[in-house]
Amino acid sequence: xxxxxxxxxxxxxxxxSQDIIGESKGLRQAVEGCRKxxxxxxxxMFQGEVSTGKLLLAGFLHKESKHSxxxxxxxxxxxxxxxxxxxLAPGFxxxxxxxxxxxxxxxxxxxTLSLGKQNQLYKALEKIEKRKIRAFLSSSQNIHLMxxxxxxxxxxxxxxxxxxxxxxxxxxxxxxxxxxxxxxIGVFNLxxxxxxxxxxxxxxxxxxxxxxxxxxxxxxxxxxxxxxLSNESHISQRHLSDNLGISKEDGFSxxxxxxxxxxxxxxxxxxxxxxxxxxxxxxxxxxLNISLATLYNKLKRYNxxx
Ligand SMILES: Nc1ncnc2c1ncn2[C@@H]1O[C@H](COP(=O)(O)OP(=O)(O)OP(=O)(O)O)[C@@H](O)[C@H]1O
Numbered sequence: 001x002x003x004x005x006x007x008x009x010x011x012x013x014x015x016x017s018q019d020i021i022g023e024s025k026g027l028r029q030a031v032e033g034c035r036k037x038x039x040x041x042x043x044x045m046f047q048g049e050v051s052t053g054k055l056l057l058a059g060f061l062h063k064e065s066k067h068s069x070x071x072x073x074x075x076x077x078x079x080x081x082x083x084x085x086x087x088l089a090p091g092f093x094x095x096x097x098x099x100x101x102x103x104x105x106x107x108x109x110x111x112t113l114s115l116g117k118q119n120q121l122y123k124a125l126e127k128i129e130k131r132k133i134r135a136f137l138s139s140s141q142n143i144h145l146m147x148x149x150x151x152x153x154x155x156x157x158x159x160x161x162x163x164x165x166x167x168x169x170x171x172x173x174x175x176x177x178x179x180x181x182x183x184x185i186g187v188f189n190l191x192x193x194x195x196x197x198x199x200x201x202x203x204x205x206x207x208x209x210x211x212x213x214x215x216x217x218x219x220x221x222x223x224x225x226x227x228x229l230s231n232e233s234h235i236s237q238r239h240l241s242d243n244l245g246i247s248k249e250d251g252f253s254x255x256x257x258x259x260x261x262x263x264x265x266x267x268x269x270x271x272x273x274x275x276x277x278x279x280x281x282x283x284x285x286x287x288l289n290i291s292l293a294t295l296y297n298k299l300k301r302y303n304x305x306x
Pocket of ligand 1: 140
């Protein structure tokens with residue numbers, strides 16, 4: 001739910017009361033980490049690949065903590081450029097944050113900020129904490145490696161390292177795949193007015209073997225598309241084939257796919273994340289560690305357009 005009527009429209013304020021679905025050890029450890037962190041006041045850094053559930057877990061932590069009576073504010077360091085600019089300005093006094101005193105604030109994707117801005121964020125966080133607003137940070141890039149390569153600000157690194165919660169990718173939490181699939185089948189049955197009951201054994205095998213580079217959002221999309229295609233009681237291999245880049249004949253039982261297909265998936269996911277504007281493409285190229293010119297060549301080759 002997005003709560004409107006706030007002073008700063010750049011802030012996304014969400015009430016996160018959604019269920020956390022999964023049974024894996026990795027997810028249970030992350031939930032346990034949140035429960036423990038909820039009893040403390042330290043800032044928490046959520047680390048994990050894209051769409052692994054970092055924000056969902058931060059929402060759970062917030063709800064379990066003594067800050068839960070006030071909102072959790074979400075600031076996206078990639079998308080909320082104006083807000084970030086305002087918040088990081090040296091003169092920012094956080095007065096606009098007064099009404100959120102006692103709540104929490106979540107900065108999504110802090111590692112995408114330039115080194116200078118990371119340091120400004122560290123200074124802003126000191127002011128924010130004075131307003132008794134608890135800080136959460138997230139990154140889909142490994143900030144420890146970035147720090148070693150001097151690509152992450154030392155002050156923000158020390159701040160973020162106080163309490164870390166790692167959220168493993170879906171391919172390392174295979175026990176979560178089928179429960180999530182069942183959950184989304186239920187969601188889309190309602191939405192599409194269908195009554196699909198589950199997956200064929202072969203379709204289950206395919207989904208369990210897949211690497212899920214886009215994690216839970218990708219799973220959601222794949223199930224959504226498969227359910228649009230299926231008029232049967234179960235989702236089968238042929239409803240998944242085109243979307244997972246596998247051949248209808250060969251199946252996909254070994255978690256292998258053509259490298260080019262994997263490259264296309266990664267390019268698409270980077271552009272969906274950063275956007276197709278010039279700035280978005282520059283960021284996508286940086287995240288993929290390729291030059292902008294190479295990115296343009298690949299976009300042409302795979303015919304990737306918004
Ligand atoms: N364990 C889970 N149970 C139910 N839904 C989940 C789970 N994990 C993720 N989701 C859903 O997947 C989507 C992505 O989750 P979320 O935004 O929390 O991921 P994230 O890691 O913060 O993403 P990003 O990398 O884009 O910042 C959301 O719709 C979320 O509700």
